[in-house]
Amino acid sequence: MTGSRSLSSGLRALRPTAFGADPSGERLARIRRSPNFADGVFVNPSGTRIRPSGNSTLELAKVYLRKESRARRVPSGTIPVHPTTYAELAKPPATGLRLTWMGHSSVLADIDGHRVLFDPVWGERCSPFDFAGPRRLHPVPLPLASLGPVDVVVISHDHYDHLDLPTIKALAGTDTVFAIPLGVGAHLEHWGVSPDRLRELDWHESTKVGGITLTATPARHFCGRALRNAQHTLWASWSVAGDEHRIYHSGDTGYFDGFKDIGAAHGPFDATMIQIGAYSEFWPDIHMTPEEGMRAHLDLQGGRPHGVMLPIHWGTFNLAPHAWAEPGEWTKAAAAAVGQAVALPVPGRPFEPAGVLPTDAWWRGLGYVPDTRWPVPEVPRTATRDDDLDLVAEG
Numbered sequence: 001m002t003g004s005r006s007l008s009s010g011l012r013a014l015r016p017t018a019f020g021a022d023p024s025g026e027r028l029a030r031i032r033r034s035p036n037f038a039d040g041v042f043v044n045p046s047g048t049r050i051r052p053s054g055n056s057t058l059e060l061a062k063v064y065l066r067k068e069s070r071a072r073r074v075p076s077g078t079i080p081v082h083p084t085t086y087a088e089l090a091k092p093p094a095t096g097l098r099l100t101w102m103g104h105s106s107v108l109a110d111i112d113g114h115r116v117l118f119d120p121v122w123g124e125r126c127s128p129f130d131f132a133g134p135r136r137l138h139p140v141p142l143p144l145a146s147l148g149p150v151d152v153v154v155i156s157h158d159h160y161d162h163l164d165l166p167t168i169k170a171l172a173g174t175d176t177v178f179a180i181p182l183g184v185g186a187h188l189e190h191w192g193v194s195p196d197r198l199r200e201l202d203w204h205e206s207t208k209v210g211g212i213t214l215t216a217t218p219a220r221h222f223c224g225r226a227l228r229n230a231q232h233t234l235w236a237s238w239s240v241a242g243d244e245h246r247i248y249h250s251g252d253t254g255y256f257d258g259f260k261d262i263g264a265a266h267g268p269f270d271a272t273m274i275q276i277g278a279y280s281e282f283w284p285d286i287h288m289t290p291e292e293g294m295r296a297h298l299d300l301q302g303g304r305p306h307g308v309m310l311p312i313h314w315g316t317f318n319l320a321p322h323a324w325a326e327p328g329e330w331t332k333a334a335a336a337a338v339g340q341a342v343a344l345p346v347p348g349r350p351f352e353p354a355g356v357l358p359t360d361a362w363w364r365g366l367g368y369v370p371d372t373r374w375p376v377p378e379v380p381r382t383a384t385r386d387d388d389l390d391l392v393a394e395g
Contacts, residue, residue: 018128018165019226020158021186023233027200031183031232034202042183042223042234045258048285050222059282072323076367078137079315082348086146095354097245097270102141103347104316105162107249107273108150112242114212117150118249118273119162120171126161126317128225133160137324141348144170152209155180156251157235158187158223159334165191179207179214183233187225203236215239217262219253221286239266248272248300252313254285255292260297268301270308271343271353277314277327287313287320292332293339303339308353315363316347325363326370332361350371 023031037040081255084100089108098110105119122144127133133282144167153176158161171178172192177199180188185200199207201216208214216236225231238249239262248269263269267350288296290311297309314327329345335342343351345358363369 016128017191018160019346020163021190023186025181026384027183027186028232034182036203036233036234042232043222044222044285045218046220046256048220048222048254049360050283050286053358056362058299069321071172072368073318073321074324074367075137077365079366080346080362081138081141082346084141084348084350086142086144086148088350089146095352096211096242097247097354098352099247099271099273099310099343100141100350101273101310101312101345102383103136103138103177103313104155104344105251105273105275105312107310107312109240109247111240111247112211112244114151114210115149116152116212116214116240117147117176118154118238120144120153120167121154121161121164121168122167123164126159126164126319128160128165134319137316137318138347150174150176152176152212152214153178154214154238154239154240155184155248156219157181157221158184158225158233159252160225162252163187163225164259165201166225168193177209179209179216179238181216181234181236183223186233201236202234211243215241215266217248217266218256218258219251220258221252221254225391227350237262239269241266245270245394250275250288250296250312252278252287253296255288255296257299259296260303263300263302268306271295271310272300272307273310273312275313276311276331277322278317278319279322279327280320282321289332290327293331294334294340296337297340298309305338308341308343308357309335310343310345323368325367325369328363329361329369332359332365 031037093110096112100108106121107118109116122140125133125135169189177197179199182202183199203216203218206213206215217236217239219237221235223235237251240247246269252275274293274297275288276290279287279289291333311331343357346362351358
């Protein structure tokens with residue numbers, strides 16, 4: 001028995017720091033009490049296939065190796081990046097709400113006098129290793145230290161393109177609070193974040209930081225950083241409500257009917273940040289296509305165009321077989337088809353949802369762009385606010 005314990009301890013010592021830590025003690029006991037935990041794992045709100053199975057794995061490999069497909073998954077030119085400055089971000093938004101997309105799913109939100117940083121990934125690769133794994137297609141718009149003070153860091157789940165070890169270690173030395181799904185706190189504590197700065201939530205639980213309320217809401221995805229995926233950390237989308245504004249961040253998720261319930265309980269939202277990239281027919285249940293992302297936004301808004309949609313989870317890392325610019329192109333087409341205002345900034349460019357939106361197709365001219373005559377959802381072009389339609393991007 002002693003030898004077995006020694007072997008186990010030795011294997012843990014060899015475990016890369018980036019793998020994080022498994023929940024234990026009271027954290028694990030709380031996980032096991034969760035209504036979303038059954039048969040030893042967290043479960044999705046509906047039946048979900050996580051990975052390709054059978055022959056689909058071989059077919060996926062063929063797609064990735066195909067020369068034409070490989071060329072389309074990266075830009076042929078330089079992705080433009082807005083040179084964001086500390087002074088630009090330090091200035092309060094005139095309307096009380098400003099969003100700055102830093103690339104992928106990382107967004108800085110200035111909302112009603114508070115600063116919320118979603119899924120910050122400043123690392124060069126989304127990988128446990130610095131010598132392998134998906135590498136950035138563009139640099140970060142500015143150094144992490146140049147953001148200035150952040151009130152809350154929100155993490156959607158523990159995958160490497162959303163929970164980045166070097167970024168968390170840098171933020172561990174600040175005073176920020178971390179709002180995280182149940183179980184993710186084990187990783188953060190392992191990396192040096194003080195337990196008293198963690199707000200660890202199950203779905204439908206809320207926490208208040210200053211004048212904003214953050215609620216962990218359901219998502220359809222999965223978790224895991226190590227070779228063995230124990231499904232002991234939860235994944236979540238997030239609703240954030242201030243005194244005047246409401247915003248929503250989808251994290252990673254497949255489409256499901258729960259968006260309607262989230263919207264009814266916490267919306268409508270002034271802006272949504274919706275995952276529309278890294279989708280594939282090989283994993284249709286865990287990531288959304290642009291059409292599904294648009295449908296999710298409308299569900300969150302009570303079934304009608306409202307507020308502004310910011311597409312996220314695209315343009316920064318090569319994570320799927322589709323062309324790198326496809327998510328942006330098809331989201332723009334879907335928004336124009338249904339009369340929904342959409343923001344399409346280059347990474348690092350701040351914008352205010354109530355102001356002039358960035359809508360230029362900046363990705364065109366940087367490589368292959370798919371046909372825009374892609375099927376879009378048949379949703380009535382209706383809105384109760386005149387400005388909902390005034391801000392619609394041209395197709």
